[in-house]
Amino acid sequence: MKTLKTLFLITIVFSAKAQNKDSVNIRKIYDYYLTEGKAYKNLEVLCKTIGGRISGSPQAAKSVEWAKEAMYAAGADTVYLEPCMVTHWERGGKEMAVATYPGKRINLTVCALGGSTSTPVSGMNAAVVEVKSFEELKNLGEKNLVKGKVVFYNVPFNPKNISTGQSYGENVKYRYVGAVKASKYGAVATLVRSMSSVNNDSPHTGAMTYDSADVKIPSFALSYKAADDLAAALKADPKLLVQLKSTCKTFKDTASFNVIGEIRGKEKPDEYIIVGGHLDSWDNGEGAHDDGAGVVQSIDVMGMFKKAGLKPRHSIRAIAFMNEENGLGGAKAYAKETEKKKWKHIAAIETDGGGFTPRGFGVDTTAGMYKLALTWKPLLEPYFINRINKGGGGADIGPLEKFGVPCIGFEPDVQRYFDIHHTQDDTFDKVNKRELELGAAAIGSLIYLIDKYK
């Protein structure tokens, strides 16, 4: 009995000592990011010298070269370019949408959805049918009330949801498969209310698909304001016509790269902790929050290990993935290479929720990672990042799940993310330096803990 009690006390003293050392090291990590961090400066260069970098574009190719240099500058021991094939879609000229009815002409601000086909060169002109759900589309379609018309998916974000991410999750189907569903009833085009939480005139683009569609119909996003204007105009005259024009085009898949920076681990160099964001962005903004922020945070993890004087036990990889937005070519290539080379991943972390104030992490239960992460909550609490949700990951690390890799998603505050997501407003000036750095520090601290305890 006595021995057990002694052992118990020794364990407590030992773990208290370990926690104390960890809190000192996490403090050092934060000191690095908040005084010497390179994330903000790197983001400025990426956004202002390269800007929007849709897959397959010259800007995307430039961003690969930039990421390689930035990773070496951060202290990577090696940097690899990992080949991948990516979607190549171009927007072409500025799109046009006008609603007309006797005595009225209303300009609607729209943009083509990524992957959309174009309208005929001369444009198109058709009546509009407004729907609030796929069920409504089905009902109208079965009554032959959709044929030859433009389907207008007018579904706003549910303001009662606390997470705007949840609202996005609920509505994004109208953007992604809306054209397939509408074309089955003979629709000629779709207009989708932007996946947005703010009332302004910036349309939000994003990926759509024609998988399983017999006919490819052009698809557009309407700005929040344009969706309201069109709904009001339809009330005034349900027979109104919309003129639509776009010149976008999909080309053959193009060769590109993921950029992978690595710091060799001192104890288990063949076991990896990876952290990544995506290097590609939509073409309309600068890809600042989505996902320049995630890329520069990932790159700065290498700077953190070097500058805070911490030598990782495992190898750390920062990955700038290519083609997350419209094809996941980079994610697929990394997963394929993982299988081929039998890379052992201790954990995979993705940061793709914007450079906003960090709240915590979504951690999946694989290999006991979630339970382990819960034990770190007292260490994370002084930094307000102790929210550990069950289940997490991201689109780029998702394909690693099948290899039993514990996946973790960085979770910043998302209240303002869908104000600017996939729009012309996703620019460097929208990123707050301190919030970006606090996010980077949160990610760096988590990696330090995983590296130590796994």
Ligand SMILES: [Zn+2]
């Ligand atoms: Zn993203």
